[in-house]
Amino acid sequence: MITPVRYEDDRLMILDQTLLPGEERYIEIKTKEDIWKAINKLQVRGAPAIGVAAAYGVYRAVRDLETENFSDFAREFHWAKEYIATARPTAVNLFWALERMEKKLLALEDGLCFEPSWNQELDYIKEELRKEADAIRSEDEAACLAMGEYGLSLLKKGMGILTHCNAGTLATAKYGTCLAPIYLGQERGYEFKVFADETRPLLQGARLTSWELSQAGVDVTLICDNMAASVMKKGWIDAVVVGCDRMAANGDGANKIGTSQVAILAKEYGIPFYMFVPVSTIDLSTPTGDQITIEERRGGEIYEMWYQKPMAPAGIKTYNPSFDVTDHQYITAVVTEKGIVYPPYTENLRKVIEQK
Ligand code: MRU
Numbered sequence: 001m002i003t004p005v006r007y008e009d010d011r012l013m014i015l016d017q018t019l020l021p022g023e024e025r026y027i028e029i030k031t032k033e034d035i036w037k038a039i040n041k042l043q044v045r046g047a048p049a050i051g052v053a054a055a056y057g058v059y060r061a062v063r064d065l066e067t068e069n070f071s072d073f074a075r076e077f078h079w080a081k082e083y084i085a086t087a088r089p090t091a092v093n094l095f096w097a098l099e100r101m102e103k104k105l106l107a108l109e110d111g112l113c114f115e116p117s118w119n120q121e122l123d124y125i126k127e128e129l130r131k132e133a134d135a136i137r138s139e140d141e142a143a144c145l146a147m148g149e150y151g152l153s154l155l156k157k158g159m160g161i162l163t164h165c166n167a168g169t170l171a172t173a174k175y176g177t178c179l180a181p182i183y184l185g186q187e188r189g190y191e192f193k194v195f196a197d198e199t200r201p202l203l204q205g206a207r208l209t210s211w212e213l214s215q216a217g218v219d220v221t222l223i224c225d226n227m228a229a230s231v232m233k234k235g236w237i238d239a240v241v242v243g244c245d246r247m248a249a250n251g252d253g254a255n256k257i258g259t260s261q262v263a264i265l266a267k268e269y270g271i272p273f274y275m276f277v278p279v280s281t282i283d284l285s286t287p288t289g290d291q292i293t294i295e296e297r298r299g300g301e302i303y304e305m306w307y308q309k310p311m312a313p314a315g316i317k318t319y320n321p322s323f324d325v326t327d328h329q330y331i332t333a334v335v336t337e338k339g340i341v342y343p344p345y346t347e348n349l350r351k352v353i354e355q356k
Pocket residue numbers: 042045046047048091164165166167168171172176177178204242243244245255256257322
């Protein structure tokens with residue numbers, strides 16, 4: 001299975017997802033500017049994968065740094081962390097992973113004895129930071145597998161499943177969040193029929209979801225975003241599965257633009273709507289979806305990015321929010337790696353986070 005973020009032989013490599021499905025090319029990340037660009041341009045994307053990439057990225061940005069003492073190193077690390085955090089605003093995993101890396105660094109200070117030399121201490125610190133990034137990656141992989149099992153328990157053989165955007169292996173360390181049960185089902189003979197929304201304007205459904213699922217031999221049908229109601233009405237959809245970029249304390253979930261309209265349609269047609277949300281994506285400090293910052297991207301993504309010539313009059317006004325918030329009332333259940341959470345979300349999300 002393809003891995004979007006690799007740290008191998010002391011090199012941080014990222015699969016450039018902007019080139020998919022035409023070309024599978026890894027780019028090397030060496031500096032804080034490289035990782036900022038990779039996240040901002042969506043060369044790496046999907047909330048958990050952004051978190052993993054940021055953790056390795058901040059480590060890589062300071063890996064070759066030589067300083068006189070701990071506080072100089074910590075200051076440089078902090079600047080790199082703050083800079084990388086500005087790459088994209090919505091996926092909470094970016095901030096979560098960077099905070100976790102800094103917390104690790106600051107905790108290391110207490111254990112330092114500055115013997116036999118600061119240089120050796122510095123090597124030790126760097127090694128521990130890399131191990132923390134490794135842990136973030138392997139925990140995400142394990143979380144995806146666990147979400148896969150919980151998710152599969154909600155699905156039945158032969159079901160038609162609609163998904164929006166890409167919350168698959170390309171969006172995580174491995175397996176995906178909402179696509180993990182599809183992969184497990186594929187291994188166990190569930191014979192799902194997946195419908196992938198193309199996901200305008202950046203086409204994550206067309207370029208990424210339909211690519212990774214068809215590579216795995218899953219029966220996947222690509223549809224335009226405006227066809228979701230039509231396939232639901234025909235009775236082809238038994239469940240909707242989507243990922244999440246940030247879930248507020250009340251269960252409102254920000255995900256790729258268009259998710260919210262799919263959730264509203266699903267409710268209208270009596271189809272369960274499952275949002276897959278690793279604990280690292282739940283942000284209890286954000287009370288409701290209204291407080292989630294929604295990234296706005298350039299209008300050209302709508303009318304010129306995939307076309308040979310502009311598909312709108314010159315100078316047209318655009319509005320291009322990258323995410324929307326699905327109100328918790330439309331979410332049938334939230335699948336986490338610690339279990340399936342049902343309403344009332346304000347109470348039950350907190351419980352699942354506190355659970356060991
Ligand atoms: O803009 P993107 O491609 O980073 O948006 C990705 C999504 O909206 C995903 O559904 C979400 O990050 C969950 S990924 C497991």
